[in-house]
């Protein structure tokens with residue numbers, strides 16, 4: 442360990458602290474500075490440090506660490522992982538380094554600029570009608586088969602994002618696009634898991650092991666093919682519909698129309714939109730699964746939310762986004778869920794483009810920076826009883842901190858990252874989240890499931906899957922409609938939503954067509 446670095450645990454020869462990188466609950470296990478192979482990783486556990494280093498000094502901390510697998514699989518076109526120094530060109534004497542660097546940062550700028558097109562609140566608002574119709578299907582699905590809530594939520598998040606991006610929805614969890622997405626996502630995240638491949642980014646010579654001995658190279662090719670098949674089929678279908686004059690205002694249509702101005706070639710267009718499905722789908726569904734888990738574990742929170750929603754929205758109609766400003770407790774639930782179980786507990790790592798100095802410590806150029814949100818969002822000095830799911834804290838102070846404590850370095854949007862890499866899907870995600878919380882709590886009570894002897898089955902709010910995003914392991918719960926009148930309203934609203942949903946039901950496979958027709962027929966017979 443070089444002098445001047447922040448303190449960290451003892452290192453082993455060659456690997457440094459690589460062996461300490463846990464695969465599960467990473468956020469509870471590591472401290473301030475780690476040596477990863479010959480590289481350095483800094484773990485920020487303080488909101489002031491995030492504000493200073495990731496926001497104010499964003500120009501030098503905006504990069505992502507090199508991820509050779511992403512290079513191989515997406516050939517430098519994954520906006521999330523795009524590393525501005527393309528290592529594979531570094532030693533190439535034919536192309537001057539500066540030219541290569543500027544080509545890469547140019548590519549990132551182009552992709553990011555195009556992604557900003559859905560970042561603005563105005564642009565996101567355009568997609569509200571389909572988001573509003575999709576939440577009605579989720580509520581209807583939960584009414585019909587509440588035991589499948591885990592996959593209903595996954596279908597819903599995936600369908601919202603496919604509708605927003607490509608104008609094409611998924612009415613079932615078994616809809617071919619959704620099945621393909623989950624298959625690709627599974628293969629891709631398995632490949633990226635710590636330990637699944639040799640540490641290629643810390644020991645670059647491993648990249649040159651011939652394919653017959655490096656299974657990861659074969660798997661990478663398969664994943665690349667699967668991703669391209671999904672991304673480019675969806676892109677081609679959207680372009681074809683646009684040519685037929687059957688556009689419905691999706692994000693990709695807008696990109697296609699502005700393709701020249703945005704300087705996007707076909708490859709960039711395909712990957713940009715594809716990567717947005719990847720980032721937008723499971724983040725939102727994991728958030729909603731965490732929310733349901735917390736609601737089951739904390740019935741008193743539901744009670745308060747029910748009282749507020751009944752007072753503002755009443756019994757006779759479903760909530761709309763416009764109700765949100767009159768529902769401070771619901772807004773507090775949204776924030777508390779982000780604090781209680783941040784979706785990316787360790788953020789998505791940043792990487793320094795230049796050496797920085799912070800509070801007397803040196804952060805060398807080329808350091809990976811993790812934001813340990815989970816640690817500082819659970820600090821006893823800042824929060825009252827932080828291990829408790831208690832939305833009331835956000836009614837007392839803006840950032841949920843104890844009254845009298847300085848919480849000015851925190852921000853309610855921290856869950857979406859910070860600086861120049863802040864999540865571009867923030868507004869789309871917040872609309873989905875807010876519509877979901879209001880409607881789920883208007884319609885249902887979430888209880889513990891009971892075993893055959895009638896005893897409640899406890900839920901464990903710490904039982905999460907391994908990985909860099911926080912997804913609760915599948916759990917059991919009982920979801921019941923709050924009244925017979927509400928159940929009837931849900932059937933009626935589901936029928937009324939047909940007009941909007943069917944605008945997004947292009948080229949459905951015969952099974953999907955049969956499914957939506959049957960579902961709507963059933964709803965008709967009930968109203």
Ligand code: HEM
Pocket residue numbers: 520521522553556716717718720721722724725728784785788789790791856857858859860861862863864865866867869870
């Ligand atoms: C609950 C929902 C979501 C959460 C909590 C979330 C959180 C995050 C976080 C923490 C980052 C890293 C920011 C940083 O590096 O500082 C990020 C990046 C990103 N998110 Fe989200 N996100 C969500 C939903 C979405 C949605 C719906 C989309 C797309 C429509 C999206 C697209 C992206 C993209 C493309 C990036 C990479 C940006 C870049 O590297 O320049 N996210 N998100």
